[in-house]
Amino acid sequence: MEQLIEDIYRAQSRRVLATLIRLLGDFDQAEEALHDAFASAARAWPRDGVPGNPFSWLVSTGRHKAIDRIRRRSRFDASLKDIEDSLYGEADAAEIGNMELVGDDMLRLIFTCCHPAIPCEAQMALALREVCGLTTEEIAHAFLVPTPTVAQRIVRAKSKIRSDRIPYEVPDLDELPQRLERVLHVIYLVFNEGYSASWGTEVVRADLTAEAIRLARLVADLLPHPDVEGLLALMLLQDSRGLARRADDRSLVLIAEQDRSTWDRGKIEEGMDLLRRAMEPGEVGLYTVQAAIAAEHARARTPEATDWPRIAAYYDLLMTAQPSPIVELNRAVAIAMSEGPQRGLEIIDCILASGKLGSYHLAHAARADFLRQLDRKAEAITAYERALSLCQQGPELAFLRKRISQLTAPPEGQ
Known part of the structure; x- marks a missing residue:
């Protein structure tokens, strides 16, 4: 019970x-x-x-x-x-x-969290707390900021809602466009927390990915827009791989090792159709570019067939439109896949030397993987151990330990 x-x-x-x-x-x-x-x-x-x-x-x-x-x-x-x-x-x-009211309650909650009177950083923290149920510590880890800072943001956001009597409602149609960007960002954060959970024992939280997709569909009904279609395409294309990301023992399975026959073709087809529609206006948004990256993975029937140079080019677009250390890290991985691990290692070392992502476990995990591919075992083990010390997610911890065990195991026959 x-x-x-x-x-x-x-x-x-x-x-x-x-x-x-x-x-x-x-x-x-x-x-x-x-x-x-x-x-x-x-x-x-x-x-x-x-x-x-x-x-x-x-x-x-x-x-x-x-x-x-x-x-x-x-x-x-x-x-x-x-x-x-x-x-x-x-x-x-x-x-x-009243299930009609209940069905919209999550959307009301997101619009309340994203009210323009609330600072953007506080909106994100409040939404992850209330919509995803993350603790203050987990949100702080996700944003790479101190826990007291996140706690203050949440308290101030709630105080603002009370003092300004911010309504718990979906705004009128004429207000939707100015609120759209932040609402889509929150939905994207909800999906990301489900697709790659920052804590716990599950690789994927299907309840959150399904809720994010449902919310995006509701927003699309309220306000048809290429950015909504781009986000929905991105989520469907990524979610199509959800089941394949988890092994029978609940451990993480990287995309290169996934059984692609288990990918959900229905979600892929819908995602591709939405992507085409999102690209029709000519000027594409950030979610549409990310959806295009996901589409390249979906098109590849084998890992070797993946068009990594094209994916790297898409990351170049994202770096131009909205540069961030995370995008730079993903770009490094794409370049490494097309130009070799040495090139990827050089980029990641530059990112870490600049002081960015020093406490982000995936940066150290990627660096460790490049070192492993270059047969620099001792350095790879050190980098994996650094990633291990920063990680809080069960299946990822197990994956990192497995990599370390593989590198420290004696050669066969000894």
Whole structure:
């Protein structure tokens, strides 16, 4: 039962939270109600059995716990009386089961997190906290910034929502274009956290990748736009490889070693069609360029057939449009695949020498792999160990240990 509750928390807690925010009108109260609901489930479900609709049970329980808490506090604080009164009524109970409302709650949550009144850095931190459920420490690790900095951003964002009475809603059509870029970025972050989880024991969090794709489809219905099509194409093309990225023992499988027959051809075809449409206007966005990179992998029936020079050229475009150390790292890998590991090593050494990505485990892992290919074993082991010390994701830790074990094992026959 404990594992079942944990699985339900993993799959539904973000949707429960989003609906509780709609019903309670406050982030902190909703988070407290979410934890109360699951604590109640841990006590009641082993005794009474799992309800037929766990989602509705959790939302209803969390809402009632919040009402009880506000009622107790309102005895000592008259300012809470109006809040207490506003939470009662049969309409709210009906809304709990209204799946049309529930289906849009995550989109409402993202638009609230991305309100222009909230600084961009705080938007991203708040969205990863509320939409993905990451801890403050995990968000800090993802952004390569100190944990207290992230905590302050989240607190200030919530305070801004309260003080400015930012509505929990999808904006009117005339406001959508100015909010689109940030909303798409949040959806992209949600997908990335699902496709390459920054923590935990799973290579892929299918609940997050599916939610990100669903949200992008909702945005596309609200506001058809090439950038939305480009992002949706990118996510579908990458998600088509999701199952192949995990071995039977849940370890990570690199793209060169994946069974390409297991790639989802339906998602690839839809992604390719969306990519063509996104490129029709002529001026393409960043997500469309990334989708074009994913498309090159999807087209290649074997690893050797991959057009790495073309992929490197796409990364050149990204470096021109929006330079970043991560793009530079991916470009180094593409160049290494087309020009050899020595060239890739030179680029990564320049990145690390500049002070960029020193605490990013994938930079050290890529460097280690180039050293391994160059048969510089001792240096490769050191680089893998550095990556290992920075990594927080279970399957990646196992992969890095496996690489070190391969390099330290005595040659066969000895």
